[in-house]
Amino acid sequence: MPTDLEHLPREPGVPKPDPILVVDNMRKRFGGIVAVDVDHLEIQRGAITALIGPNGAGKTTFFNVLTGFDKPDEGHKVFDGETIDRARPHRLAQKGMVRTFQLTKALTKLAVIENMKLGAKDQKGENFARSLITPIWKKQEKEIEQRADVLLEKFQMDQMRDEYAGAISGGQRKLLEMSRSLMTDPKLVMLDEPMAGVNPALKQKLLDHVRGLKDQGITVVFVEHDMDVVQGISDWVVVMAEGAIIAEGPPRSIAENKKVIDAYLGAHHDAPLDLDQEQAFLAEDMAEEQETEEQ
Ligand SMILES: Nc1ncnc2c1ncn2[C@@H]1O[C@H](COP(=O)(O)OP(=O)(O)O)[C@@H](O)[C@H]1O
Ligand SMILES: [Mg+2]
Known part of the structure; x- marks a missing residue:
């Protein structure tokens, strides 16, 4: 690779x-x-x-x-x-090709395992209501659940399987979002x-x-x-x-790219780099400015 x-x-x-x-x-x-x-x-x-x-x-x-x-x-x-x-x-x-989502409020009212199962269906665009009545789906439902359980175990979330997604910690929810995105392989x-x-x-x-x-x-x-x-x-x-x-x-x-440093300094940034990096960037920028003035 x-x-x-x-x-x-x-x-x-x-x-x-x-x-x-x-x-x-x-x-x-x-x-x-x-x-x-x-x-x-x-x-x-x-x-x-x-x-x-x-x-x-x-x-x-x-x-x-x-x-x-x-x-x-x-x-x-x-x-x-x-x-x-x-x-x-x-x-x-x-x-x-899949993307993760922050769990919506509605999903926090479902169990972790249900979130996982829905992950497979949402992403595939399949009709959830129909899935409850069609016999073919019963088999697929079983397979989906098995896959969900394998993933939950892998992400060490199996103990939370039946808890409400709203009751687990923010970090665990991030794990759930990630494992959920893997339902479609x-x-x-x-x-x-x-x-x-x-x-x-x-x-x-x-x-x-x-x-x-x-x-x-x-x-x-x-x-x-x-x-x-x-x-x-x-x-x-x-x-x-x-x-x-x-x-x-x-x-x-x-980290050393001048354009990148300028972009970060020139814009509002809600999660700044750490203080040392910021100081270094500022110093470099000021040196550059001085150079331009001297020319
Ligand atoms: N739905 C929208 N309607 C109008 N402007 C939007 C919308 N979504 C994003 N923008 C604008 O598009 C620009 C890029 O936003 P965004 O993609 O959210 O940036 P980032 O995720 O990098 O913070 C911003 O100026 C933002 O205000
Ligand atoms: Mg954004």
Whole structure:
């Protein structure tokens, strides 16, 4: 599995050795705002790719258009060699591309195991009511439940199987969101801020699970604010600002990238880098400014 991306040119839109997802000329506008303005992006198969950027950069909107939850104004995307421009989320799930969701209020009133089972059906776009009456479904229902139990055990959630999803901790809910997305046996999992609101102990466990997905051959793309997390698990980092991709590269190269530093300093950022990093960035920026003045 070619996940060694170190040697690639570190520039926006750089071709990958074996892309599972290719995006071209993707734009999404809200009134006068261009929320997504991506010329070209390739996501490497089998790798963990982080999508970062200041608040309002367009990460969530980009995620939504990639996963079919929002329609772009223009653009093309190819998943696993197949054009998926108009595919709805459940079609994408059938093809092997899923995203995690924060559990809605209604789902917190269901047991953990029911959430898992619904995960399979939601994503497949199947009719839940019909599933309760059709005999064929009884068999599939059993298989779905078995798969759910296997996943819950793997994520060490089996003891919470019959508890309400609303009664488990925030971190455990993140684990549930992740294991739920695996019900359809995906090739590509898109995680929207998988570590948000998770305590440090459970964060480690979640990180291990994300690495575990990669070990199973699943491609992972995730949006994340926490730079330690990004540095810790990603093979490749894509940076967005004002809708566009402004930088790409291995995690270490990104922290030193001038464009990235400027983007973060120039925008409001709701989860800042740690204080030391911020100080270093500010110092560098001031030095640069002085240089320009002296010229
Ligand atoms: N439904 C919407 N209607 C109008 N503007 C939106 C909508 N969703 C996002 N935006 C705008 O698009 C830009 C990108 O937002 P978003 O994708 O949420 O960024 P991020 O996830 O990186 O913080 C922002 O300027 C935001 O205000
Ligand atoms: Mg967002």
